[in-house]
Amino acid sequence: MIWRTNVTGTKGLLLFRKFNNSHAILNPKNKQKTILITGSTDGIGLETAKILASQRHNVLLHGRNLEKLEQVQKTLLELKGGGSVEIYVADLSLMDNVEELAKTVAEKHSKLDVLIN
Numbered sequence: 235m236i237w238r239t240n241v242t243g244t245k246g247l248l249l250f251r252k253f254n255n256s257h258a259i260l261n262p263k264n265k266q267k268t269i270l271i272t273g274s275t276d277g278i279g280l281e282t283a284k285i286l287a288s289q290r291h292n293v294l295l296h297g298r299n300l301e302k303l304e305q306v307q308k309t310l311l312e313l314k315g316g317g318s319v320e321i322y323v324a325d326l327s328l329m330d331n332v333e334e335l336a337k338t339v340a341e342k343h344s345k346l347d348v349l350i351n
Contacts, residue, residue: 266317267347270294270339272326275302282350283310283319290317294339294346298325 269286273279275297287293287310295310297303303321310319320342324335339346 266291268292268294268343268345269348269350270296270322270346271350272296273351275299275306279350280306284313287311287316287319288313290315292318293320294343295319295321296324296326296335297321298323 267286269291271279271283271286271293274283274293274295283293283295283306293310295303295306297306300321300323303323307319307321310316322335322338324331326332326335
């Protein structure tokens with residue numbers, strides 16, 4: 235089974251393929267990407283973060299709760315073959331928090347390859 239999804243603002247197409255209850259993101263160029271995932275402390279955001287981190291991408295986790303973010307970061311860093319994991323706390327319902335998050339990420343990273351919201 236193959237799912238295709240276009241992520242707004244990216245140049246690529248991510249292909250998801252299901253293999254025996256696990257998922258792999260097929261990246262034809264096999265390049266490490268910098269990926270910001272909002273709401274990444276549970277549900278679909280958390281599962282997406284696990285997949286991407288296990289594929290050695292640079293995963294930027296966003297959430298509103300520092301303790302949850304730290305726990306998720308610890309979990310992802312323990313994954314076999316995991317990439318780097320950073321955490322960012324912000325309440326995206328507050329414009330000041332949105333602007334501060336954008337500024338902080340931009341100061342640390344020259345580009346953001348994918349935003350998963």
